Amino acid sequence: MFVLSSSDIRFEEEKLFSMGQTPLALMSIVGAMSALKFIEDFKNVCKVVAVCGKGNNAGDALALLYNLKLKGYDCSIYQPWGAATEECRVQRELCRSLGIEETSDLKSADVIVEGLLGVGFYGNLREETLKLIREINNLNKPIVSMDIPAGLNSDTGEPQPDAIRAAYTYSIGFLKRGYLFRQSYEYTGKVIVIDIGFPPPENGLKIFTSSDAKTLIKKKDDFSHKVEKGSLLVWAGSKQYPGALRLCLEGALNMGVGMSFSIVEDEFSILPPETIPIAERDFISNEIDEKISKKFRAVLIGPGLTNKRETFIKEFVSKTSLPLILDADALFPDIVDLIKDKEVVITPHEGEFRRIYKNDSDRVERFEAFLEQFPNITLVLKGPNTLVGKGSQKYVVPIADCDLAVAGSGDVLSGMIGALLSTGYDTLTASLLAVFVHAIIPEIARQKNMRVTRSSDLIKLLKALGGFENIIESCDFI
Numbered sequence: 001m002f003v004l005s006s007s008d009i010r011f012e013e014e015k016l017f018s019m020g021q022t023p024l025a026l027m028s029i030v031g032a033m034s035a036l037k038f039i040e041d042f043k044n045v046c047k048v049v050a051v052c053g054k055g056n057n058a059g060d061a062l063a064l065l066y067n068l069k070l071k072g073y074d075c076s077i078y079q080p081w082g083a084a085t086e087e088c089r090v091q092r093e094l095c096r097s098l099g100i101e102e103t104s105d106l107k108s109a110d111v112i113v114e115g116l117l118g119v120g121f122y123g124n125l126r127e128e129t130l131k132l133i134r135e136i137n138n139l140n141k142p143i144v145s146m147d148i149p150a151g152l153n154s155d156t157g158e159p160q161p162d163a164i165r166a167a168y169t170y171s172i173g174f175l176k177r178g179y180l181f182r183q184s185y186e187y188t189g190k191v192i193v194i195d196i197g198f199p200p201p202e203n204g205l206k207i208f209t210s211s212d213a214k215t216l217i218k219k220k221d222d223f224s225h226k227v228e229k230g231s232l233l234v235w236a237g238s239k240q241y242p243g244a245l246r247l248c249l250e251g252a253l254n255m256g257v258g259m260s261f262s263i264v265e266d267e268f269s270i271l272p273p274e275t276i277p278i279a280e281r282d283f284i285s286n287e288i289d290e291k292i293s294k295k296f297r298a299v300l301i302g303p304g305l306t307n308k309r310e311t312f313i314k315e316f317v318s319k320t321s322l323p324l325i326l327d328a329d330a331l332f333p334d335i336v337d338l339i340k341d342k343e344v345v346i347t348p349h350e351g352e353f354r355r356i357y358k359n360d361s362d363r364v365e366r367f368e369a370f371l372e373q374f375p376n377i378t379l380v381l382k383g384p385n386t387l388v389g390k391g392s393q394k395y396v397v398p399i400a401d402c403d404l405a406v407a408g409s410g411d412v413l414s415g416m417i418g419a420l421l422s423t424g425y426d427t428l429t430a431s432l433l434a435v436f437v438h439a440i441i442p443e444i445a446r447q448k449n450m451r452v453t454r455s456s457d458l459i460k461l462l463k464a465l466g467g468f469e470n471i472i473e474s475c476d477f478i
């Protein structure tokens, strides 16, 4: 599954048509596939009214209605402005041939299928359409929007100026870019992608699912020693934020690292018993025992560090050839140039990303622009629907879960990514797997009548649910 902009969707459609496919044939597939979803979503046979505009979005709604009528649903059409496209007229004739009648009585519907406007929408809503949209919303009936809730801009997720408030949006072929933005949620309801057989697109963001994650897990090697199992050096935390270090380390340890080291200001820092402390003064003056430094396989720098040691961190980052993960206080405004050719993951949230990369466009455009400009850096742009990418490989982990929005949640995540980096996963795979596991833990917890209320719960559940491999293997909801 992919997320595309409206222009990329048009491009992919044209490609299909140039290979001999026709809009009418696609519409028949939309009708059959969306009927399967509809029957899952509305199990009890009920009265369905399709509210239709003039274009092919209306054609999709009519194609769905035709299939629902065949399955015994009580169906009617409301199409106040008639049909303007050939495909729409054909679908309407098909509906008529099954005896589906017209109605203007929207109140009698149990469910409304909305086919007023899809990707053919441009500008602001016309007065009569806006009025109808508001009337439909005021009925307080469950609405299924075909492709896009009418009135919503599919690229920005903004209403123009109002939009249908759907319970379900059946997004045809691809997810629309606008659905990644928070403002779209109150209009789209649950978004379901209707697969109509598009081949993988040339552009767009890939939705990362459990089946993708399952293919990326490496087999365990029972003969590996503790360094091969993963050996991570963490430089995090401070007197002001002592918890950050602990959360990074516990996250890494519960991902299964064999060894962990931590740079500490004083020997009384409270570390997990498995972690080996390294005095900050020895690290900075390059006086660590070589036997120890040879054991590091990856380095995590940043969470809760405050802005101390900027010069040394930059110097270390420039010189080291170890895989790096930089988060929070290691994301200095000018860090990108120092790391652009390194094996590195950065994990900014929105605010940190603005600090290191100035660009006025929206979140997705900024993400894509950064990857294009710095193709060697793996970027994890945290937030609801975390974006993960490197060069032309761009992914969305499609989870927005408020239980992840707790202090320290990002520290746990950076420890988890660091752990996988240190076991030999490449930067992109380590990031995708860790972001995915971190994101699905709250939902798995809820399914087992538990709840994530603090970031240390993420760590405990990571272990209690059998480790990251088992969590991914048993995930069936995404």
Ligand SMILES: NC(=O)C1=CN([C@@H]2O[C@H](COP(=O)(O)OP(=O)(O)OC[C@H]3O[C@@H](n4cnc5c(N)ncnc54)[C@H](OP(=O)(O)O)[C@@H]3O)[C@@H](O)[C@H]2O)[C@H](O)CC1
Pocket (backbone or CB within 6 Å): 013, 022, 023, 026, 027, 030, 053, 054, 055, 056, 057, 058, 060, 084, 085, 116, 117, 118, 119, 120, 121, 122, 123, 124, 125, 126, 129, 146, 147, 148, 172
């Ligand atoms: N292209 C394909 O092969 C497939 C498309 N599918 C479905 O089709 C729609 C896109 O259909 P299209 O006919 O291109 O456009 P729409 O139906 O979305 O909209 C066109 C009508 O909307 C009117 N319009 C446009 N802007 C406004 C506005 N601001 N306010 C009110 N009305 C507006 C426009 O009116 P005109 O007077 O300008 O003609 C049209 O009547 C796509 O979303 C899919 O649902 C299928 O998926 C199959 C393959």
Ligand SMILES: [K+]
Pocket (backbone or CB within 6 Å): 057, 114, 115, 116, 117, 118, 145, 146, 147, 148, 149, 150
């Ligand atoms: K629609």
